[in-house]
Structure formats: C-alpha cells, structure tokens
Amino acid sequence: MEEFKKRQGIFLLQLIAVTAILYGIHSYLLYHFAKEITFFFPVWQIYAFHVVITLLFYSIINYRYSTGKKEIFNLFMILTFLKMVLAILFLLPLLLSDFENKQPDVFNFFIPYFLFLFFEVFSITRFLQRP
Numbered sequence: 001m002e003e004f005k006k007r008q009g010i011f012l013l014q015l016i017a018v019t020a021i022l023y024g025i026h027s028y029l030l031y032h033f034a035k036e037i038t039f040f041f042p043v044w045q046i047y048a049f050h051v052v053i054t055l056l057f058y059s060i061i062n063y064r065y066s067t068g069k070k071e072i073f074n075l076f077m078i079l080t081f082l083k084m085v086l087a088i089l090f091l092l093p094l095l096l097s098d099f100e101n102k103q104p105d106v107f108n109f110f111i112p113y114f115l116f117l118f119f120e121v122f123s124i125t126r127f128l129q130r131p
Contacts, residue, residue: 004066007127011058015051018119022112023047030108040094040105049090050116053083058120062127076124080117087113 026043057079061072087109094105 001066004062007062007066008059011062011123012055014123015055015058015119018116019047019051022115026108026112034104037101037104039108040097040099040102041108043108046109046112049086050112053086054116054120057083058123061124065127072124072128083117 023043026047030037030039030043060079061076064072064075091106091109094102099105
C-alpha cells in the first residue's frame with residue numbers, strides 16, 4: 001500500500017503541473033486568437049472535468065495494480081470507454097442547445113481530452129514497466 005501512495009502522490013504532482021501548463025497555454029491562445037468567440041463552456045470547467053476523470057481513473061488502475069492484480073489492460077480499456085461516454089455526457093448540454101457555433105467548443109474540449117489521455121497512458125505504462 002506504501003507503493004500505491006507513493007505513485008499516487010507523484011502522479012498528483014505531475015497532474016497538477018501538466019494541468020497548469022496546459023491551462024496556461026490554452027488560456028493564452030484563446031485570449032490572443034479567439035477573443036471574439038463566445039464559448040458555451042468556460043475553459044476552467046473543461047480542465048476540471050479532465051483533471052477529476054484522469055485522477056479518478058489513474059487511482060483505480062493504481063489501486064488495482066497495488067493489490068496484486070497485474071493484468072489491468074481490460075480495466076484500462078473499460079475505463080477509457082467510460083471516459084468517452086462521460087465526455088459525451090459532459091458535451092450533451094452543448095450538443096442539445098441552440099448555440100450557433102458548436103465547433104470551437106468541441107475543439108476546446110477534445111484537444112485537452114487527448115492530451116490528458118496521452119498523459120494518463122504515459123503515466124500508467126511508466127509504472128507498469130518498473131520491475
């Protein structure tokens with residue numbers, strides 16, 4: 001259980017750092033290149049969603065691995081599918097709204113989605129490769 005807490009703490013610090021960097025870059029780009037666009041979702045809500053989901057899913061996989069279950073591929077695939085479903089549910093108010101230009105909001109959501117997914121996969125494979 002000590003290994004679980006150690007991995008979890010390191011991941012949390014890395015997640016905070018990655019989130020701060022991505023949020024800063026994203027906000028900067030929107031401020032300078034998309035001033036005139038009105039977005040349905042604020043950027044902070046998008047990042048809050050990604051941070052919570054990424055932390056929750058990493059924690060589940062980390063806990064499962066720490067309890068001795070080394071085969072986590074199926075769990076990872078199920079959680080990735082669940083993440084896609086939750087992403088659609090998050091975007092559902094936008095998709096069902098009368099909002100005129102939905103494409104910028106969808107890009108605003110899915111670019112960080114894939115960056116957070118990459119970070120999660122990278123972090124999981126890194127601790128799985130350790131002996």
